[in-house]
Structure formats: C-alpha cells, structure tokens
Amino acid sequence: MSSRTVKSYRLPRLPPVLVAIAFGVLIGGLLVLFSGGDPISAYWQIVVGALAPRNWPDALNWAVPLVGMTLAASIPLRGGMVNLGGDGQLAVGGLVAAIVPLYVPGPAPFLIVLAIALAMVAAGLYASLAAVGQTRFGVPMLISSLLLSYPAIGITSYLVGFVVRDTSTGLAQTRLIPEGCRLMTIYGPLNIGVLSLILAIAVVLFIDRRSVSGYELRMRGLNARFTAYGGVNSNRQILTTIFASGAIAGLVGATVVLGTLYRFQDGALLTPAYTWSGLMAAMLARGEPLGAIAAGLFFAALQTGGFAMQRETQIPRVLTMVLQAVIILFLAIRHGVGRRTS
Template sequence: MSGSARSSFRLPRIPAVPLAVLVGVVLGALLVLVSGGDPVAAYREILIGALAPANWPNTLNWAVPLVGMTLVAAIPLRGGMVNLGGDGQLVVGGLVAALVPLYLPGPGPLLTIVAIIAAMIAAGLYASIAAWGETRFGIPMLISSLLLSYPAIGVASYIVGFPLRDTTTGLAQTVMIPDAARLPTISGPLNVGLILMMIVAIAVVFYDRRTVGGYELRMRGLNAKFAGYGGVSLGPQTVRIMFASGAIAGLVGAIIVLGSQYRFQDGALLSPGYTWSGLMAALLAGGEPLGATGAGLFFAALQTGGFAMQRETAIPRVLTMVLQAIIILFLAIRHGVGRRAS
C-alpha cells in the first residue's frame, strides 16, 4: 500500500457519547471485579431490572421526574446558560402543589389543574429571580440560581415543620391531599404525570427545532455576542428561558406530590437526587432537548436497574452513580483535549 493510500485511510471515529458510555461500562466492570464481584452478573441484573417488561412501569415512573429535571437543565444549557437551582424550584413547585388542594375550595379535578398551574408559575417566577439578577445587576446566574435553592428549601422546611405540619405525625410534612385532587393512575405506579411529561418533552423539542425562539436560543449557545448583534434581546430571553426552566421543575414537583407522595414531605423531593442526575444527563446531550430526553431515560434505567442489581447481587447501587460520573467526566476530558488540540 502506497504512502498516500495509507495516509488517506482512517479508522472510523467513535462518537463521543457512545465512547463515553463504553468507557464508563468498562471502568465500572473493573471496579466490580477489583471489589470481588461479578461484573457480568451485575450488568445482567441492571439490564433485567430496567428493561424487563415487568419492570418497565418502575423505570418509566423513575424517568418522569428525571427526564423533567433533565429538561430543566437542558433548556438554559442550550443557550449557554446554567441553571443550578433545580432543587429550590422543585421544592417551590411541590409545596405550592400541596397547599392548593389543601386550602382552596373547589372540586377535586379543578383543584388538581389549578395546583399544577400554580406550581409551574411559582417555580418559574422563582427561577426568574436569578435571571433578573444577572440581567439587572450583573450577578452571575450560575451562582445565584444555586444560592436561591437554600432559602426555598429552608422556608419550605419551616412551613411544613411548624405552622402547617400534620400534627398527627412527628414528621415535618403536610396532611394528606384529598383523594379527588390526586393525579389519576394509569397503571401500577404510573399516573397522568407520564402523559404530562411526554407533552412537555415534545413541546420543548418542537420549540427548539421549529420556532424562531428556539433558533435564537441555539445561536446564543454558539455565540452570545453574535446573537446580540443579530438582534436577539439577550436580557428578556434570559428571563423567559429561566422561567420556562423553573416552570418545568415546578411541574415535576407537582407530579411527585400529587401523583405519588400525596403530601409535601420535608426533604422527600430532594433525596433521590433528580436535579443533579438531570444535570448530568443534560450535559451528556450537550443541552439538545431530544438527546437530553434520551439521556434522562438512560439514567433512569441505570438507577432502577441499580436497585435490582443491589437486591440480587449485593453490589451497591452506588455503582450506577459512579457510571454516570465516569461518563460525564470522560466527556469533559475528551472535549477539553479536543479544544486544546485545535
């Protein structure tokens, strides 16, 4: 083979995301092997626990809030912005969703609709505070969105721990939401929240790909200064995007409270770590909504499969979180090396 032929021959380059997943799987297997476990058995149980037909409802039930919080992070990320306040926005939405059917009169189905809308508006407005702080006072939204979570979590904890606590229990939580105001069940653990989240995901993808606003957001993500020179009002756009991001977080909180917990419990919305898993899934997809939705489903399958793995093999489900971290870390390293080489 001549030199020119050899120089023109190139091995196919594996795309970054599949390569990152492959690296995560290999390193995870090595960790299991070093600790004395069987990596084949571990991954088999993950697959069965997540993808067996009998386990699909559990995977989808976990995917609803995780995909929602993935979109919460992905929408601003598409425009080069970072929303780290998902926890606070989630809590605001969940608390409002619980209080509306408890303290407002009206028929149950109407209260459910009002509770969802109120939760989305409240969380959206709360998220907009960080955007307003950046556009009006130059406070970095990366910092302010994160810091705003703490007062939201603290105030919610006080409200359900003292003035509105269910006095029949010793826990910091509200009383149970009336049956008529709860989200209707579809099958098993699944409720109407699954349909609502599907509608939201489709709407976000449509907005991103088929509207002027979505085009402007993508242009901002590529070059914010160029987008501003091209006529995009960056300040109002920042507020709108953060409101939409927070509103989805509020919807997630409402779905959990109205569809599974049936009350607001202090810390219950935060303990599963939906916000940070969603952020990792959004980073995996680079903020692209359709890819982010798929990444959210992938991480949800990992986490539900992790429960099955821990139950059947005694390997801690924290392995699945290690896999997530390895995947994101590899992507970050790979993109950094690519930029340095260029």
C-alpha cells in the same frame, strides 16, 4: 513508470457518547472486580432490573421525574446557561401543588389543573430571581441559581414543619391530599402526570426546532455575543429561558406530590437527586432536547437497575452514580481537550 495514488482508509469514528459509556462501563467493571465482585453479574442485574417487563412500571415511574428534570436542565443549557437551582424549584413547586388542594375550595379537576399551573408559575418565578441577579446585578447565574436553592429548601422546610404540618404525625409533612385531587394511576405506580410531561416535551421540541426564539437560543449557545449583535434582547432571553426551566421543575414537583407522594414531605423530592442526575443527562446530550430526553431515560434505567443489582448481588447501587459521573467526566475532558489551542 506510472505513479500510483495510495489511498488511506480510516475506520469510522464512534460517537463520543458511545465511547464515554463504554469507558464508564469499563471503569465501573474494574471497580467491582477489584472489590471482589463479579462485574458481569452486576451489569446483568442492572439490565434485568431496568428492562424486565415486571419492572417496567417502577422504571417508568422513576423515569418521569428524572426526564422532567433533564428537560428543565437542557432548556438553559441549549443557550449556554446553567440552572443549578433545580432542587429549590422542585421544592417550591411541590409545596404549592400540595397546598392548593388542601386549602383552596373547588371541584377536584379544577384544583388539579390549578395546582399544577400555580406550581409551574411559582417555580418559574423563583428561578427567574437568578436571571434577574445576572442581568441587573452581574451575579453569575451558575452561582445565584445554586445559592437560591438553599433559602427555598429552608423556607419550604419551615412551612411544612410548622405552618402547614400535619399535626396528627410527628413528621414534617402536609396532610394527605384528598383522593379526588390525586393524579390517576394508569400503569402500576405510573400516573397521568406523564401526559403533562409529554406535552411539555412536545412544546419544548416545537419551540426548539420550529420557532424564532428556539433558533435564537441555539445561536446563543454557539456564540452569545454574536446573538446580541444580531439584535436579540439578551436580558429578556435569559429571563424567559430560566423561567421556562424553573416552570418545568415545578411541573415535576407537582407531578410527584399529586401523583406519587400525595402530600409534601420535607426532603422527599430532594433525596432521589433528580436535579443532579437530570443535569448530567442534559450535559451528556449537550443541551439538545431530544438527546437529553434519551439520556434521561438511559440514566433512569441505570438507576432503576441499580436497585436490582444491590438486591441480587449485594453491590451498592452507588455504582450506577459512579458510572454517570465517569461518563460525564470523560465527555467533559474530551470536549475540553478538543477546544484547546496550541
């Protein structure tokens, strides 16, 4: 009697990100249901609020800074580093971008370019302090980058509240930026600052996929010690990576100030929590730039839809933040369990 080989078939495994999103949607729906709401109606309003054509301009305008901060977070995360100082870097870049057209003479196009460039340099240099703290003094970047946000926020708050404050108002804010130095709008509230972000994305993707430094950064993310043994200058790599991350954050701050707020307002760049949403989106993609950008767009759509959900169903938009947190927590647990050894 001939023996038969029994073949076992397995169902294809879903990508972890999709499983995490489904799990987050389930938990969010249960929270809405237990609070007396209708989860189907809530999620429908999120979809409509994010994807309805009439809402595209606002959705894209919200997505630009969030995707920018996602890109800023993904650059160091690609190499196994975490930059938690995005808020401070945003504030530094935003204030510099506001001061340049207010106090530097020159033609408007030149001042716009100068403001954006100096905002990126200032934010990048400030972010580099965390890298210096780790490479020279052994202070973990996870701690120093976060702590450096507080003096940056405090100093910019003092300057805009006393030194460069618009004395015609009682608020802590600069004077309005001259109209000629504002970024031109191209679609509803969306301004041409999106073009500078697209350029930054293209540069980051090229470096990540096509350059030696991008390859070395990916290798560091897999095994930092092996990369150092391979001859990579670890200290210089950390410094340039964190500078680039901070420069992108400064670009985001300059874009919002020059193209949306038209002045620097104390706390206005921090209230939307672009830094933390961007960090979560970058973690969702595990630092891969293209995936991080997609995750940033997803989170932007989720948050934009949250406004419509709150308006139409009276369910607080904080639900969208709960969804983000649950998705990331699920992925963190999954990857953590996957690395456990018996």
